[in-house]
Amino acid sequence: MNLFLSSPRVGMRPLSGKAAGLLAIHAIVFAAVYFFAFFTRYDFTFDWKWFAVYAATVGGLVVLKSIVFYCLGLCHVSWRRVAFGDLLNLLWGATLSMLVLAAIDGLFLTSGRFGGVRHVPRGVILLDWATTILVIGGIRAVWRSIHEELRPLFSRRPARTALIVGANQAGELLARNLMAASRDPHLIVGFLDDDPSLHHTRFSGIEVLGSVEQAGVEVARRRIDDVLMQSGTVTGRAFRRLLADCSAAGATVKVMPGIDELLGVTAEDRTHMRLRPVAIEDVLRREPVRLDDSAVAGLVAGRTVLVTGAGGSIGSEICRQVLRFHPRRILLVDHSENGLFAMEQELSRLEQRPPLEFLVADVTDEERMEGIMATWRPDVVFHAAAHKHVPLMEGNPAEAIKNNCLGTRLLARLADQHGTGTFISISTDKAVHPTSVMGCSKLIAERYVQALSKESATKFIVVRFGNVLGSNGSVVPTFQEQIRRGGPVTVTHPEIERYFMLIPEAAQLVLQAAAMGDGGEIFVLDMGESVKIVDLARDLIALSGFSEDDVEIVYTGLRPGEKLSEELYFDDERRTGTPHPKVFCALHRPTDLGAVEGLLEALREVLDEPADVIRQRLHELVPEYGPRRSGLSLS
Numbered sequence: 231m232n233l234f235l236s237s238p239r240v241g242m243r244p245l246s247g248k249a250a251g252l253l254a255i256h257a258i259v260f261a262a263v264y265f266f267a268f269f270t271r272y273d274f275t276f277d278w279k280w281f282a283v284y285a286a287t288v289g290g291l292v293v294l295k296s297i298v299f300y301c302l303g304l305c306h307v308s309w310r311r312v313a314f315g316d317l318l319n320l321l322w323g324a325t326l327s328m329l330v331l332a333a334i335d336g337l338f339l340t341s342g343r344f345g346g347v348r349h350v351p352r353g354v355i356l357l358d359w360a361t362t363i364l365v366i367g368g369i370r371a372v373w374r375s376i377h378e379e380l381r382p383l384f385s386r387r388p389a390r391t392a393l394i395v396g397a398n399q400a401g402e403l404l405a406r407n408l409m410a411a412s413r414d415p416h417l418i419v420g421f422l423d424d425d426p427s428l429h430h431t432r433f434s435g436i437e438v439l440g441s442v443e444q445a446g447v448e449v450a451r452r453r454i455d456d457v458l459m460q461s462g463t464v465t466g467r468a469f470r471r472l473l474a475d476c477s478a479a480g481a482t483v484k485v486m487p488g489i490d491e492l493l494g495v496t497a498e499d500r501t502h503m504r505l506r507p508v509a510i511e512d513v514l515r516r517e518p519v520r521l522d523d524s525a526v527a528g529l530v531a532g533r534t535v536l537v538t539g540a541g542g543s544i545g546s547e548i549c550r551q552v553l554r555f556h557p558r559r560i561l562l563v564d565h566s567e568n569g570l571f572a573m574e575q576e577l578s579r580l581e582q583r584p585p586l587e588f589l590v591a592d593v594t595d596e597e598r599m600e601g602i603m604a605t606w607r608p609d610v611v612f613h614a615a616a617h618k619h620v621p622l623m624e625g626n627p628a629e630a631i632k633n634n635c636l637g638t639r640l641l642a643r644l645a646d647q648h649g650t651g652t653f654i655s656i657s658t659d660k661a662v663h664p665t666s667v668m669g670c671s672k673l674i675a676e677r678y679v680q681a682l683s684k685e686s687a688t689k690f691i692v693v694r695f696g697n698v699l700g701s702n703g704s705v706v707p708t709f710q711e712q713i714r715r716g717g718p719v720t721v722t723h724p725e726i727e728r729y730f731m732l733i734p735e736a737a738q739l740v741l742q743a744a745a746m747g748d749g750g751e752i753f754v755l756d757m758g759e760s761v762k763i764v765d766l767a768r769d770l771i772a773l774s775g776f777s778e779d780d781v782e783i784v785y786t787g788l789r790p791g792e793k794l795s796e797e798l799y800f801d802d803e804r805r806t807g808t809p810h811p812k813v814f815c816a817l818h819r820p821t822d823l824g825a826v827e828g829l830l831e832a833l834r835e836v837l838d839e840p841a842d843v844i845r846q847r848l849h850e851l852v853p854e855y856g857p858r859r860s861g862l863s864l865s
Contacts, residue, residue, distance in 0.1 A: 256299055256366070260292045263365055267357035287350055294334075295327045295362075302326075317367050328359040389417040391452065393481075395442055395459035395472070397423035397433045404460060404486055405436060419452050442468060446475030454479075460486045467759075470769075521738055522810065525745035527555045529610060529652065536561040536608035538593055538641065539615035541569020543698060544656060547737035548612050549573065559585045561606055564615070565592045593637035603644040611645050612740070613638060614656045616672070623668040624790035627844040628837040634671035635830060639678050646686040654744045655679045657694040659729060659757070659796040663854060666791025670848050670855040674829065680750060681823035689749035693740050694816070696729030696757045696796055705763060709770045717781035719767045722788050726764075727795050729757035743813050754798050754805070756812040800854070 268284050269276070302323045335350050392408065394401045401421055408416040420439040423429075428438045439448050442464060445457055457476045464472065476483050530552050537552070539545035540562035546569070549560060564570045567590050574588050587606070591598045593615050616634050617623055623630040638655060645653045657676050660669030676692050683690035699706055705728075712719045736755065743753035764783065771781045788794070799805055803816040829851050836847045848855050 253296060253300060257292050257296050259365060259369075260295045260362070261288055263361045264288055264291055264354075264358050266361055267354045270357055270361075271351055271353045283350060290334075291331060291358075294330060298327045298330070299323050317370075320367055320370075321363060324359050324362045327362070328355055331355055331358075390455040391419050392416045392456040392458050393420055393422055393439070393445065393448060393452075393454050394418060394436075395422050395445070395457065395464065397421040397425070397428050397438045400460045402434045404458060405434065408458070416456065416458075419454060420448070422448065422457075442472060445472055445481075446479045449476055449479035449481040454481045457481050457483045458486065459483070521742050522745065523555075526741045529741070529745040530555045530557045532556065532558050533609035533651075534559045534561065534606055535610045535612070536563060536602075536606070537612045537614060538563045539613075539656075540564045540588075541566045541571075541573055542614060543704075543733055544736060544740075545612070545614035546573055547733045548614060548740060549577070551734070551737045551741055552612075553577075553580070553583060557584055559587065559606070561587045561589060561602065561608060563589045563591050563593070563602065565590070593641055594632050596640055599640060599644055603648045603650075607648050607650075608645075609651045610744070611641065611650050611653045612656070612744070613641055613654065616656070618658070618668060620660065620666045620668045620791045621789040623671070624666060624845075625841060627667040627841050627848070630667045630671040631674075631833050631837060631844070634668070635674045635678070635833065638675040639830060642679055642682050642690065646682065646688050650688050652689045652691065652744060652747070653679070654691050654693060654740065654747075656740065657692050657752075659694060659696040659798050661694065662797040662800055663856070664852075665793050665856060667845060667848065668791065670852055673852065673854065674826070674833075676752065677821045678823075678826045678830070680752065680818070681821040681826050683750040684820075685823060689747055691744055691747035691749065692752040693743045693755065694752060694798065695731065695736055695739070695755035696798070697731075698733045698736050699730050705766065706770070709767055710774075713771060713774050713776065713781055718784040719771065719781060720784050720786050721764050721767055722786055722792060723794060724764055724785055725762070725794055726788070726792070727760040727762045729760050729796060729798070730766075731755065731757055739810075739812055742810050743808075746808055746810065746813065752803075752816040752818055753808070754814045754816050756814065757798060760795060 265284060265288070268280050272280050302319060331350070332352075332355055335355070394405055401423075405418045405421075408418065418436055420437045421428075421433055422440060422442050422445055423438050424441050424443075426441075429440055431438055448454065449457065457472070473483050535552050535557045537545050537549050537560065540549055541564035545562075545564070549562060552560060562570060562573055564573075570588050570590060574586075577583060577586055589602055591602060593599060593613075615637065617626075617630050642653060642655070655675060658669065658672050660666060661673040661676055662669075664670040664673050676694070679690045679692055697704060709719050739755045743751075743755070747753065767783055768778065771778060771783075774781075799816055800818070803818050806815045806817055808815055832851055833844075833847065836844050839847075
């Protein structure tokens with residue numbers, strides 16, 4: 231049954247020169263196989279009686295099988311890329327040819343209606359079927375084997391020896407592609423995999439030598455040039471250890487882009503993507519996110535979605551992820567025309583996309599935001615717009631309060647007034663026990679959204695997480711630019727550490743949390759283990775091909791508002807699980823809307839005052855705000 235369900239689609243295909251050549255080769259094979267079937271059926275003895283039947287029917291058989299194979303596309307298969315599915319199609323084609331031949335023989339030849347020719351023996355028909363499968367399948371398999379395994383041995387360019395991490399489909403695909411590559415051919419010595427049941431077995435004819443931890447030993451023992459893997463195969467910690475072991479043993483680690491990296495890449499670009507050097511994203515790699523697609527689709531499919539900060543790192547990635555779930559319309563709102571223009575250029579290249587509205591707007595502009603909400607009446611709002619640079623906001627506290635606090639209040643109110651179904655506010659780990667104006671402003675925004683959720687039909691949800699790797703103005707691009715200039719790389723403190731996650735991962739988990747929320751929750755994303763910034767700097771220096779002797783690391787001291795380490799939960803918040811393993815809920819104390827409104831109005835009154843006055847007022851109004859925790863004065 232499965233064979234018939236998976237059979238190739240029947241239909242005429244254009245007869246190219248290559249297809250015509252393959253068709254001619256198949257015709258010759260069909261005639262030879264048919265002769266061999268008669269010869270075998272009659273005990274390998276030649277007799278003019280059976281040869282007469284062969285001669286009278288071979289032409290019709292060749293035409294019949296050629297038509298069947300051509301219509302099933304079996305003359306269009308690339309023999310250098312023949313796979314198991316192609317062998318199944320061969321079985322289907324041979325079986326269909328056998329059934330048609332048997333039917334013709336029974337209806338016409340046996341009855342004598344076809345010039346009195348005697349019928350073809352049933353044994354010959356069965357032998358022809360089996361031999362066709364064996365001969366054509368064998369030719370294709372041998373051709374692929376020659377192309378992949380023998381040709382590199384006689385190539386003018388010396389093949390590099392390689393180990394592949396991951397004895398799975400991705401690893402097999404990588405091995406086959408590299409062995410067949412005309413450029414930079416590789417001789418695959420073996421696989422490494424952490425599944426003990428696979429050790430010392432063979433996968434696609436290549437031995438699984440041992441676990442990933444044995445990479446350094448195997449590299450040294452077998453004189454391996456390259457250790458190859460697909461992006462995302464192992465976690466960041468395991469990758470860091472693998473990189474160190476292989477480098478010490480003299481091998482280079484290279485990475486094939488993973489599926490998450492290929493999403494959104496054009497077909498032309500994807501064709502030219504090959505093995506690349508290790509990037510910092512690989513060193514910090516976390517396990518891939520698995521979304522409940524049906525839940526996320528239920529949130530955004532067929533709905534109007536508004537994203538603020540749509541030109542920024544998180545906002546733009548939320549837009550890309552939302553596109554996968556077929557919204558009715560996406561409203562991209564940002565105060566930065568440059569960021570919005572870049573998104574317009576990117577998304578306009580997509581062949582299939584919903585209507586997109588690129589709206590330059592300031593979330594603190596009441597008249598402008600009222601017009602947008604009244605005109606489009608979005609069903610879902612992702613509020614990612616924020617001032618986020620900690621030291622910069624220390625010197626400009628009024629702007630942090632205007633944008634992060636008052637802007638959030640305005641947008642949340644408008645969502646409530648215009649019947650928005652779900653409002654998701656993006657928060658930060660810096661809001662927990664804040665030592666900075668930026669963190670304190672995000673804490674106030676969290677509390678306002680939580681308080682409003684108790685009095686609104688709109689589902690208000692907060693999603694809190696740490697730093698995203700490679701976001702605009704973050705530490706990684708800064709370090710890369712410093713390395714490009716020859717150093718020094720500046721780190722504020724040898725013990726400072728932060729949580730990191732990849733931008734796509736953060737955006738995906740924001741969607742997952744939004745789909746799970748009933749309103750009033752603070753969802754906290756699983757950030758894994760914190761990373762020392764100095765280790766991040768050292769990794770980037772090494773990945774750039776330098777040592778610390780070439781590029782110096784200089785410690786500059788903590789900047790205003792900075793902490794040595796961030797936290798994800800307040801002391802009085804209780805962490806609970808959710809149906810998704812990477813999303814947690816922070817159970818928090820109730821917040822009174824009137825109290826938060828009063829706090830915001832008190833802050834509004836001092837926005838025109840000097841920065842130290844505003845910070846002092848924040849300290850008086852928000853007990854959790856404690857700049858002195860990091861040894862910094864209020865001024």
